[in-house]
Amino acid sequence: MIRETIEKKKPVIIVEKLEKFFGSEQSRVKALAGVSFEVFPGEIVFLFGPSGSGKSTLLNILAGLEVPDGGKVVIDGVDINKMNKEEKAIFHREKVGMVFQAYDLIPSLNIFDNISLPLVFSKILPAKRREIVSKMLNDFNLSALADRLPAEVSGGQQQRVGVMRALICQPPIIIADEPTGNLDSASATEVMDLFARLNDDIGTTMIVVTHNPEQLHYADRVIHVLDGKVIKQTVHHHREASRPAKKNSWTTYVEQKHSKREEKIIKLMKIILSKTQLDGFAETEIERTAILIEAAIDKKITISALRKNLDLPTKDGGAGLYSNTAHHIADNIEALLEVL
Ligand code: ADP
Numbered sequence: 001m002i003r004e005t006i007e008k009k010k011p012v013i014i015v016e017k018l019e020k021f022f023g024s025e026q027s028r029v030k031a032l033a034g035v036s037f038e039v040f041p042g043e044i045v046f047l048f049g050p051s052g053s054g055k056s057t058l059l060n061i062l063a064g065l066e067v068p069d070g071g072k073v074v075i076d077g078v079d080i081n082k083m084n085k086e087e088k089a090i091f092h093r094e095k096v097g098m099v100f101q102a103y104d105l106i107p108s109l110n111i112f113d114n115i116s117l118p119l120v121f122s123k124i125l126p127a128k129r130r131e132i133v134s135k136m137l138n139d140f141n142l143s144a145l146a147d148r149l150p151a152e153v154s155g156g157q158q159q160r161v162g163v164m165r166a167l168i169c170q171p172p173i174i175i176a177d178e179p180t181g182n183l184d185s186a187s188a189t190e191v192m193d194l195f196a197r198l199n200d201d202i203g204t205t206m207i208v209v210t211h212n213p214e215q216l217h218y219a220d221r222v223i224h225v226l227d228g229k230v231i232k233q234t235v236h237h238h239r240e241a242s243r244p245a246k247k248n249s250w251t252t253y254v255e256q257k258h259s260k261r262e263e264k265i266i267k268l269m270k271i272i273l274s275k276t277q278l279d280g281f282a283e284t285e286i287e288r289t290a291i292l293i294e295a296a297i298d299k300k301i302t303i304s305a306l307r308k309n310l311d312l313p314t315k316d317g318g319a320g321l322y323s324n325t326a327h328h329i330a331d332n333i334e335a336l337l338e339v340l
């Protein structure tokens with residue numbers, strides 16, 4: 001949805017200083033270390049970050065499946081942790097559709113009945129249910145599988161059925177945790193295109209976790225998460241414009257609109273790296289590198305986290321640099337911080 005329209009609205013989701021710990025007192029893991037952000041109606045927001053950065057924990061709290069240790073979540077004006085069990089059930093059926101990577105379909109029900117289940121709970125009459133589910137199956141090109149049991153279709157198809165089940169009541173908000181994680185790239189594109197279409201057609205608000213940088217162009221805004229913290233948000237004013245550039249990504253990146261702060265990080269990158277190195281980067285690599293350098297300078301992440309994440313492949317949420325380039329940058333930033 002167009003950014004200017006989005007920004008005039010009130011947030012539909014407010015996440016405030018969320019904290020979550022796991023484990024015993026001796027071996028405490030801080031999964032979320034004070035995460036705050038807002039989501040506006042009609043936005044597609046992606047949560048992007050490496051494995052273990054707290055994305056699933058965050059979504060599980062939004063979905064009401066986990067209770068935070070600190071902070072709060074307000075969805076559509078309601079603090080979700082103040083609802084009782086029954087209120088939560090109705091709330092999630094009507095307001096929030098959830099898509100998870102583990103697509104727990106009911107094994108004894110065929111595909112058709114699995115998808116129509118939420119409509120049964122919402123007391124939609126059988127004839128209407130058949131009409132809605134048939135249309136959905138048709139839209140997803142899966143009509144031929146209607147009578148099969150989950151065990152009789154492929155993993156990718158089961159995942160698409162899970163997505164359909166989450167979408168069938170047309171909830172105003174969809175939360176998806178790596179919804180395309182198990183899919184081949186053609187099926188993944190189909191699912192993402194469907195999300196984009198739902199957003200364009202009926203303004204569904206989406207929060208999608210991914211660690212696939214190739215999907216980020218679907219987002220209106222990307223929230224970068226690392227070590228249980230938001231390290232940066234990138235707004236895409238026009239989704240189309242943010243598609244990866246074809247050649248010389250560095251030039252394209254430098255020509256984009258940047259804040260004063262980002263201009264300085266770009267200058268710093270030019271000092272630390274050679275022109276050949278910079279020209280060899282893909283756009284995602286440049287952007288991730290800049291974000292990580294900024295986070296390290298702000299002491300939001302340690303030098304060793306910087307080193308590790310510069311080296312980590314982009315598909316795992318890192319910057320995807322060659323190891324020696326990653327070390328070179330980390331060494332320079334470390335030296336810089338020592339004299340600051
Ligand atoms: P992501 O989805 O970004 O990969 P998670 O939210 O799954 O990250 O995990 C964040 C951190 O919290 C990790 O260090 C993970 O090991 C830990 N964690 C998540 N769930 C649990 C749990 N149920 N018990 C213990 N530790 C957990």
Ligand code: MG
Nearest residue numbers: 055056057177
């Ligand atoms: Mg996860």
